[in-house]
Amino acid sequence: xxxxxxxxxxxxKARFTEVNHLASLRRAVRVYGxxxxxxxxxxxxxxxxxxxxxxxxVGGRLFVNxxxxxxxxxxxxxxxxxxxxxxxxxxxxxxxxxxxxxTRLQGNRKAWRLLLRPRLAALKKAxxxxxxxxxxxxxxxxTTRAPxxxxxxxxxxx
Amino acid sequence: xxxxxxxxxxxxxxxxxxxxLTGFIMDTARFGGSLTAFLPRSGSIVQRALVRxxxxxxxxxxxxxxxxxxxxxxxxxxxRALARRLRRDTTNFTLIANxxxxxxxxxxxxxxxxxxxxxxxxxxxxxxxxxxLRRDLAILESPAGLxxxxxxxxxxxxxxxxxxxxxxxxxxxxxxxxxxxHDGRExxxxxxxxxxxxxxxxxRRALDLIHAAFARTLHHxxxxxxxxxTGAITVAANDKVAASAKRLTxxxxxxxxxxxxxxxxxxxxxxxxxxxxxxGAVVAAxxxxxxxxxxxxxxxxxxxxxxxVTMDYPAYVxxxxxxxxxxxxxxxxxxxxxxxxxxxMVIGFSTMMTSHLAGLxxxxxxxxxxxxxxxxxxxxxxxxxxxxxRPTADLSVWDDRAARFCAGLRRVRAVVVVVALAAVxxxxxxxxxxxDDHLSALSPAxxxxxxxxGRLSRAFGVPGLSSLVVVTAxxxxxxxxxxxxxxxxxxxxxxERVLAGYQLxxxxxxxxxxxxxxxxxxxxxxxxRRRLRRAAAGMPFRLRAFQGFVSAVAQxxxxxxxxxADLPAAVRAQMGGLLMRIHGRGVAFVHLSGVRNxxxxxxxxxxxxxAGVHYVVVKRAVGRLMARYRAxxxxxxxIAGALMAVVIAIGLRSVxxxxxxxxxxxxxxxxxxxxxxxxxxxxxxxxxxxxxxxxGLGMGYALFLGEHGLIxxxxxxxxxxxxxxxxxxxxxxxxxxxxxLRTVGVTVSLGAFLALIFTAAWSWGxxxxxxRAP
Numbered sequence: 021x022x023x024x025x026x027x028x029x030x031x032x033k034a035r036f037t038e039v040n041h042l043a044s045l046r047r048a049v050r051v052y053g054x055x056x057x058x059x060x061x062x063x064x065x066x067x068x069x070x071x072x073x074x075x076x077x078v079g080g081r082l083f084v085n086x087x088x089x090x091x092x093x094x095x096x097x098x099x100x101x102x103x104x105x106x107x108x109x110x111x112x113x114x115x116x117x118x119x120x121x122x123t124r125l126q127g128n129r130k131a132w133r134l135l136l137r138p139r140l141a142a143l144k145k146a147x148x149x150x151x152x153x154x155x156x157x158x159x160x161x162x163t164t165r166a167p168x169x170x171x172x173x174x175x176x177x178x
Numbered sequence: 179x180x181x182x183x184x185x186x187x188x189x190x191x192x193x194x195x196x197x198x199l200t201g202f203i204m205d206t207a208r209f210g211g212s213l214t215a216f217l218p219r220s221g222s223i224v225q226r227a228l229v230r231x232x233x234x235x236x237x238x239x240x241x242x243x244x245x246x247x248x249x250x251x252x253x254x255x256x257x258r259a260l261a262r263r264l265r266r267d268t269t270n271f272t273l274i275a276n277x278x279x280x281x282x283x284x285x286x287x288x289x290x291x292x293x294x295x296x297x298x299x300x301x302x303x304x305x306x307x308x309x310x311l312r313r314d315l316a317i318l319e320s321p322a323g324l325x326x327x328x329x330x331x332x333x334x335x336x337x338x339x340x341x342x343x344x345x346x347x348x349x350x351x352x353x354x355x356x357x358x359x360h361d362g363r364e365x366x367x368x369x370x371x372x373x374x375x376x377x378x379x380x381x382r383r384a385l386d387l388i389h390a391a392f393a394r395t396l397h398h399x400x401x402x403x404x405x406x407x408t409g410a411i412t413v414a415a416n417d418k419v420a421a422s423a424k425r426l427t428x429x430x431x432x433x434x435x436x437x438x439x440x441x442x443x444x445x446x447x448x449x450x451x452x453x454x455x456x457x458g459a460v461v462a463a464x465x466x467x468x469x470x471x472x473x474x475x476x477x478x479x480x481x482x483x484x485x486x487v488t489m490d491y492p493a494y495v496x497x498x499x500x501x502x503x504x505x506x507x508x509x510x511x512x513x514x515x516x517x518x519x520x521x522x523m524v525i526g527f528s529t530m531m532t533s534h535l536a537g538l539x540x541x542x543x544x545x546x547x548x549x550x551x552x553x554x555x556x557x558x559x560x561x562x563x564x565x566x567x568r569p570t571a572d573l574s575v576w577d578d579r580a581a582r583f584c585a586g587l588r589r590v591r592a593v594v595v596v597v598a599l600a601a602v603x604x605x606x607x608x609x610x611x612x613x614d615d616h617l618s619a620l621s622p623a624x625x626x627x628x629x630x631x632g633r634l635s636r637a638f639g640v641p642g643l644s645s646l647v648v649v650t651a652x653x654x655x656x657x658x659x660x661x662x663x664x665x666x667x668x669x670x671x672x673x674e675r676v677l678a679g680y681q682l683x684x685x686x687x688x689x690x691x692x693x694x695x696x697x698x699x700x701x702x703x704x705x706x707r708r709r710l711r712r713a714a715a716g717m718p719f720r721l722r723a724f725q726g727f728v729s730a731v732a733q734x735x736x737x738x739x740x741x742x743a744d745l746p747a748a749v750r751a752q753m754g755g756l757l758m759r760i761h762g763r764g765v766a767f768v769h770l771s772g773v774r775n776x777x778x779x780x781x782x783x784x785x786x787x788x789a790g791v792h793y794v795v796v797k798r799a800v801g802r803l804m805a806r807y808r809a810x811x812x813x814x815x816x817i818a819g820a821l822m823a824v825v826i827a828i829g830l831r832s833v834x835x836x837x838x839x840x841x842x843x844x845x846x847x848x849x850x851x852x853x854x855x856x857x858x859x860x861x862x863x864x865x866x867x868x869x870x871x872x873x874g875l876g877m878g879y880a881l882f883l884g885e886h887g888l889i890x891x892x893x894x895x896x897x898x899x900x901x902x903x904x905x906x907x908x909x910x911x912x913x914x915x916x917x918x919l920r921t922v923g924v925t926v927s928l929g930a931f932l933a934l935i936f937t938a939a940w941s942w943g944x945x946x947x948x949x950r951a952p
Contacts, residue, residue, distance in 0.1 A: 040323050044330040044723035049319045065321055075321060082322075099322050146327075164324055172324045 238375035375408030458552030481544035487874035526818030601852035614860030678772025843876035876933030
């Protein structure tokens with residue numbers, strides 16, 4: 021139901037703020053930029069600060085800036101989680117979500133929370149959970165937790 | 179005296195002895211297959227290395243599999259199921275891969291664990307560390323930062339550097355987790371066999387196992403399997419030769435039996451005609467088995483061909499049986515002539531034993547022992563088997579015809595002389611160009627399979643064995659170091675697009691000296707911590723996070739240096755063919771692919787100044803090896819010919835008679851050569867062996883046609899019958915679809931024909947005696 025609602029929405033573009041707490045760094049990392057989703061499988065993340073960079077994720081491959089050769093997102097568990105979450109929700113492709121994660125949906129259409137937990141051992145080593153919250157057709161926050169205490173909170177601005 | 183039971187006993191005993199010998203050979207003999215086994219074991223270390231490399235090299239052990247038909251999902255499923263089934267069999271297969279993961283099994287852990295020995299870094303200064311940390315920070319501060327926690331475990335990126343050599347060896351592209359061909363219509367697998375790709379038996383077993391496993395994975399899916407690779411070619415070539423040899427042998431037997439049946443008009447002589455040849459071959463093989471560590475298939479083939487001359491012996495004995503005479507007496511009458519021919523040839527072939535080519539020594543022993551055994555069988559055993567046989571038909575008419583024909587030929591001696599001189603002229607004019615020394619000239623493999631193998635090899639990125647650099651040194655470690663020294667040269671050549679790529683052991687395993695240099699460069703823990711602190715100044719790193727890195731470096735400082743045996747199985751399989759111990763010396767191979775300009779590569783390799791380095795174009799080098807073998811065989815053949823002439827002169831006690839006997843035979847051989855050179859691409863090793871057979875056959879014809887008092891009451895028909903069977907038999911072979919058999923067939927039938935005509939032209943002049951007529 022939720023997926024249908026979200027999938028009905030057109031291509032989107034939104035600003036975001038991401039706050040990462042990493043065990044290896046003394047201070048939190050704040051990333052600002054825009055997110056753009058183009059159906060069916062392209063996600064473009066434009067980082068404005070602290071560095072200027074463009075990440076394009078097309079069909080499971082990550083292209084940094086103007087690179088012609090991408091790397092498989094399989095190397096970055098948190099990216100897999102985010103991409104699966106985004107694309108699964110926005111394209112209505114529920115299979116994409118359930119392939120790598122067990123899912124739990126809480127709340128109602130107005131205010132919902134989708135909790136993803138990795139199925140595969142390899143993913144479990146790098147990721148505890150990804151929680152995606154939203155209001156109606158709007159994604160508002162993606163929270164990622166890693167076993168080593170690292171965490172990431174991405175706020176998507178309307 | 180009742181001859182029949184006695185004949186039965188002798189025949190049975192003889193069969194029993196042969197059966198025991200055959201059983202003994204089958205039980206104990208270690209067969210060495212292929213022509214490469216026949217190539218010299220002596221010679222330069224490079225040549226020996228090349229032979230070993232070709233024979234044992236990793237590339238020769240790869241089988242390349244393609245699954246076709248059906249849908250993509252069916253192919254994927256079949257690929258997985260096939261790989262799973264084959265992996266259970268570790269006795270025949272050392273590696274089964276249908277995706278990059280299978281190739282990298284055990285690799286990642288190995289690379290991570292030994293990253294400081296494998297990565298080329300030797301600079302650990304503050305500024306070098308600072309540059310690393312800046313890069314790491316950029317990664318951590320990116321949106322992927324959460325996934326990048328491993329950068330603090332390996333802040334200098336040693337793992338990526340160590341894995342450098344492995345990038346690009348993933349093989350073909352993947353779809354749904356299995357390798358597929360470029361157009362996606364085939365699922366691809368790579369199988370490595372334990373046995374050499376040139377061993378027919380084990381390779382056939384491997385192919386059968388793969389086909390059986392594939393059949394069980396099908397589940398009615400409309401899929402087909404194609405297998406390429408050296409092993410597949412070896413087996414197909416072998417089968418092709420065996421199949422057409424079988425068919426031709428049956429035709430042969432019918433035709434030859436027809437001729438002999440017409441002459442003998444009874445069955446038993448037909449059967450015993452095989453006695454000398456079979457005896458000779460079995461006894462010779464048994465002797466080789468005892469005297470040599472390995473019985474080369476080539477020795478068996480060439481050797482049996484050389485002693486094929488003994489097929490004529492029964493005819494010489496039986497056709498001299500006079501009415502009212504036992505076979506034993508006839509045998510006694512032709513003993514001196516047969517004995518002289520046999521002794522001359524045995525002495526001649528014995529010269530091969532002095533050769534320094536192992537294959538040639540074996541061939542010499544085989545021919546000498548086989549001939550002696552066959553002649554003894556013809557003289558002593560054959561008469562006992564059919565003691566009471568006597569001709570039922572009167573062949574004196576044919577005798578007279580043969581004699582008259584000889585007389586006719588004597589009148590055209592001048593033509594023979596002119597033809598022979600012309601032939602000498604042709605060969606003289608061609609000079610060294612009469613030989614064709616390409617290995618492929620002898621290969622019976624189908625071009626389709628060769629092309630399929632080439633196509634699959636390219637899909638897999640398996641280096642073709644077309645050109646390589648051979649590095650020899652006192653031991654493997656030194657060879658490894660020397661080959662590593664070539665890397666800058668090779669890298670430059672690739673940049674300049676002189677070659678497309680290269681593969682060498684040093685890529686996967688640095689030499690011990692290099693590893694030691696890297697280990698010595700690693701700083702002690704206290705120093706590393708201090709440097710890290712200074713390098714991280716101004717960056718938000720928690721230095722605690724680098725504790726794992728610091729202790730890993732401390733561990734690496736005392737790590738045991740890596741040797742080839744320490745590599746994981748997949749890596750060892752990859753490297754096994756690149757670094758070898760051959761005759762107590764270390765040899766490293768560098769496979770080159772896509773060489774555009776061989777002379778520039780040769781020049782660059784020479785100019786590198788690395789000791790013990792040789793650039794080898796395999797085709798040319800194998801050609802040279804073949805040429806060497808062929809030249810040695812030629813030299814020994816000439817010596818053998820001269821010795822035979824001397825033995826015959828002594829036996830006949832007349833130089834003039836010997837010349838009358840030997841010269842026509844020599845003329846026939848020269849003329850055969852000239853005709854073959856004029857009509858074909860050139861002579862090969864096989865032609866040479868066939869010519870030796872002609873020498874033997876021709877000597878028989880000459881001895882039984884000439885007048886020298888060795889044979890009382892000669893029958894001129896005998897050589898004509900022998901020649902007819904030989905020409906028919908080998909003539910059938912000349913129609914074979916396999917080049918190898920065709921070459922032998924054409925050469926021997928043509929040579930036998932010319933030898934008969936030429937020797938007949940110098941035959942004894944008087945008409946046959948009338949006493950033989952009833």
